[in-house]
Amino acid sequence: MNLHQQPAAAVKICGIQDVEVLKSMINLPVDYVGVVFAKSRRRIEPKQAAELKEVLLAWTTFDRPKLTGGFVNPTMEELEQVMDAAALDVIQLHGQETPAFCEQVKQRFQTEVFKAFSFPKNESGTEAVDTTLKTLDNYVHTIDAILLDTYDPQYVGGSGHTFAWERIPTYAKWARNHGIELFVAGGLKPDNVQQLIQTYAPDGVDVSSGVETDGVKDIAKITAFVERVKQA
Template sequence: MPRIKLCGLRRLVDIDYANQVQPDLVGVVFAPESFRAVTGDQAQRLRQRLDAKIPMVGVFTTTPLARIMTLVQAGIIQQVQLHGPINDDRVTALQAAKIPVMQAVTPVNATQSQANTVLLDNVNPGSGQPLAWSAIARPKRPFFLAGGLTPDNVTNAIQVLQPAGVDVSSGIETAGVKDFKKIQVFMRSVRNVNNN
């Protein structure tokens, strides 16, 4: 049964949407180059609003390790998602602190990360461009699938690659903001696959 991560949440209303549909994880972006980026203070307000049962994942590119640790220790994020070059030292340091780590990988380097989980994504994450699911080799370890997932294509993607989880951001947006109707349809699509 694939787990569901709704990523790129940045408004309080986005958290209200998540609380209603109950995904397995939500993601907040700390990468400054992303238009979805939030500050530590914003993330804290989002965490306070979020159902305590739903872990919040912090998404990072070049953020210093000490800053990531601070956000975890403050209880703002419960897991870490790393993008960019695979850096086993960062992964090992986070894991030593008992922090679950997800590493974004492309189909080419999916075997190289020592993270707890890998996230199979595009070279340009957050772009909304779908991966060619039928043309890629399925990683030999549990993985989350990202890369252009939408309410319309997620069922096919799950059937082809059988991921442990799915991660969506742009696919549940309209004009760059989260769209509750799209979120509902996405959740229903994944759960229907689970039930069949």
């Protein structure tokens, strides 16, 4: 056995809306289950999140996945309402939330905070990278992970498009230097996720539309995705 072997990347299945879909995942080593509270066709209400949390609390096969809620520029009141209903393990922020806001969220709710940074599908260039890195420096000590995603002008994630993956090493190095985890999202699916992991070794991957058929979560695709991540 290679003592220096990387631990398997964490898997986050996002956009879960249905209790039955979540129950069908109970035999899979999923690390995070994501629900969306921002404008999206996958948006759910706090009451639905509470029902999903009940299923997670009864999870026995593997370690229980952490329940993650996705928001875009939420108010504290909105977060309060969701946390009262469902007690999220992770609050994931996809808007223009400031470092001070992230820190306030972390302290107030004692949760992990993930901050998403989105890139246009085809954008590249060192200037854009430098600008983002300067921005990221302000978030050190206020977040637990960064999530790199493809920019979608309408919705929080779930665009189904990959961004320029050659950007990843720069951000991975930044994250490693600051003890922050790096997750990659955007256009991932069972047939490209192993290539991503073997090439760039992120700490975790996040999928939504890539495990859907006709806009509905597909347990066969979820299973294939999870297996390929854990094998990679």
